[in-house]
Structures are given as structure tokens and as C-alpha cells.
Amino acid sequence: MIDLAVFGTGRIGQVHTKNLAALPGVRVKYLVDPIASPAQDDLIRRTGAAIVEPDEVFADRNVAGVVIASSTDSHAKLLLDGVAAQKAIFCEKPISLDFSTVTKVAAAAEASALPVMLGFQRRYDPNFRAVRDRIADGTAGRLEQLVMHTRDPGPPSIAYVKVSGGMLRDQAIHDFDQARFMTAEEITSIYAVGNCQVDPEIGAAGDIDSLLVTMTIASGRMVQMSNNRRGPLGYDQRLEAHCANEVLFIDNRPQNDIRIAAASGLLSAPPMDYFIARFEIAYRAEMLAFVDMIRNGTKPLANVRDGLEAQRLAEAALISINTGHPVKLTPDWQP
Ligand SMILES: NC(=O)c1ccc[n+]([C@@H]2O[C@H](COP(=O)([O-])OP(=O)(O)OC[C@H]3O[C@@H](n4cnc5c(N)ncnc54)[C@H](O)[C@@H]3O)[C@@H](O)[C@H]2O)c1
DSSP: OEEEEEEOOSHHHHHHHHHHHTSTTEEEEEEEOSSOOHHHHHHHHHHOOEEOOHHHHHHOTTEEEEEEOSOGGGHHHHHHHHHHTTOEEEEOSOSOSSHHHHHHHHHHHHHHTOOEEEOOGGGGSHHHHHHHHHHHTSTTOOEEEEEEEEEOSSOOOHHHHHHHTHHHHHTTHHHHHHHHHHHOSOEEEEEEEEEOSSOHHHHHTTOOSEEEEEEEETTSOEEEEEEESOOTTSSEEEEEEEESSOEEEEOOOBSSOOEEEETTEEEEOOBOSSHHHHTHHHHHHHHHHHHHHHHHOOOOSSBHHHHHHHHHHHHHHHHHHHHSSOEEOOTTOOO
16 A cells, blocks of 8 residues: 655645545545645545644655645745655646745755656646657657647636746746657747736736747757637647647547537537646546556656756746847756
């Protein structure tokens, strides 16, 4: 039996806890979250987990791994505590809102040689993975241009905007990660424009809601992403990989596969509601991979370095927006 602990019983903590609890030979022994809620009670009923303080988790030698799914401002300390306690770690993105803290935490995690996995679930989505594999094994030919769209169904609450690190470190970080995952290269220049067109209150809170980014790689390949906090279509999340032999498309997944034809035209179902529905399979695969990493030493598709590199791109994009100029990137570039 593998004993695990989950930090955070909010939106994503609930998803990870339920997925872990469904795996054979896995027990969620502890849940840590200072805020009680009906959802937390439900998780306790499903798993039999005890609600404890962090120290109890780190002191328990039988706990093989911890899942850090708590609010972003708690990740860095929990990750360092997990490393000190020699636990396998899964940490949600972003590692910290402060890039110098991200570099310190990543260095500590890498020096420990402990298995540490980052929460970039798109890497575990069967569609994203199949496209990446088709590029990586040469079938699609050389990837020349990658285009991505991420539009949320609606803007987050202002309270969330204030603590989440803003659109770049919170939402667009997944696209920055995909840029590296699909191209398997590091970005060398980035130019971004961003402003507020959806909700002026987001601007008043110091964030943006509309973003366009153009990135290039030393080999000449190009990546473009468009991000928005509003999707008239719902959760609109697509990718197009233009390669020498093939163009690979990842479309939205509809809520059902029924198409209705009538004299007025054709109707199909809207896209899956939001990320929890759209990436349901990916989240399950992610927790399976976390347990596989603990059991068999299998390398995760996203590690702490991937968390750092995606955030480096987010920080560079932010500087580009603020200065109006492209940012040249080197492996040791710091904001
Ligand atoms: N990879 C993804 O697809 C994905 C999706 C959603 C959220 N996230 C990330 O997951 C994290 C949580 O997001 P959420 O949407 O679930 O937020 P949430 O606000 O719904 O839940 C966060 C929970 O963490 C708890 N918490 C705060 N500090 C804690 C601490 N020190 N120890 C234990 N619990 C603590 C809060 O009480 C809350 O219940 C964020 O960092 C977010 O960026 C990732």
C-alpha cells in the first residue's frame, strides 16, 4: 500500500484526491487544508483520510509522497518541506509567484534527486500527447509553426486574480509549457501584447485579460498563442501544429457527439464546460503517473525544471508587455 497526503481540498485538490483514491494499492492517508468545507467532508468520507497539520505529514515515514494542490502562495514552502522530509512530490503550477523563489526551490529539488512532478496536465491529455509523439517520432515532419488558443468561459473572480499570479503565471503558463513540450526546444525570443478588454476590474487589480504572444526558437521555428479570459463559445482550447508533412489539429471536445440537422442548419454540442471536464482523462493519467513514479521510478512528463522554464517564459512575456519590446532569452535569463 502506498500512503499519500494531499495539501489543499479546493477545486483541483478534490480532483487529485478522488483520482488517487480510485487507484488500487493507494491510500490517501492525510488531507491538509485549514479551511473546512462540505467538499472536504466528502473527501474524508470517500478516503477515510485524517485532517492533519503539515508537520504530521512530513514526520510520518510511511507517507511516500505528497500532492501539493493548495493555493499558489503555499507551494514553495511545502515543496521545500517535502524535499527535506524526503517525500516524492507532485506540485501544481506555478511553483511560486516570485521567480527567484522558483529558481531556489527548483535547485533544492534537483539537488535532492527526489522524484518531483509538476502539474502540467495537458502533457497527459491523450490528444496533446499523440500530437507531440507524432512530431517527436518524425511522422509529421519538422514542426515549423505552432499556434495555440486558450480562452476561459468567463473571467475569474477578482479575489482569484489578486492571489493567482495573473493571467500569465496562472493561465498562459500551460501554453508556455506546451510551446516547450511540442517543440522540444527552448524559446529564444518572445514578444507579447496584453491588455484588458473583458473586465476593467481585472485591470484595476493589476492584471490583463487579453494576450497575444509570438515566440521564436534558435532553429527558426515559431510559436504563437492567443489567450483570453472570455470565451463566447465556452472553454475554447485548441492547437494547430503546422509540420512539413502534416498539419495536426487539436479541437475542443464537445459535451456530447450528437449533431442535430434541421432546415435552420446544423447544431453540435458546445465544448466541455471548463478545465476539470475537458482534462478529466489527463488528470487521472497524471495521478497514475505520480504513483508510477513512486512505485517504479518512471520519469514524469513534467518535472520541476519544466515548471521553472514555463514560468521564465511567463516572466519574459510580462516584461515584453510592459516595455513594448521583444525579450531575448538565454538559459540563465532572469526577470
Ligand atoms: N493544473 C491545473 O489544471 C490546475 C487547475 C486549477 C488550479 N491549479 C493550481 O492549483 C492550486 C489550487 O487551485 P484551486 O483552483 O484548487 O484553488 P482553491 O482556492 O479552490 O483551493 C485551494 C485550497 O488550498 C487551501 N490552502 C491554502 N493554503 C494552504 C496550506 N498552506 N496548506 C493546505 N491547504 C491550503 C485553501 O484553503 C483552499 O481550500 C493553484 O496553485 C492553481 O494554480 C492547477
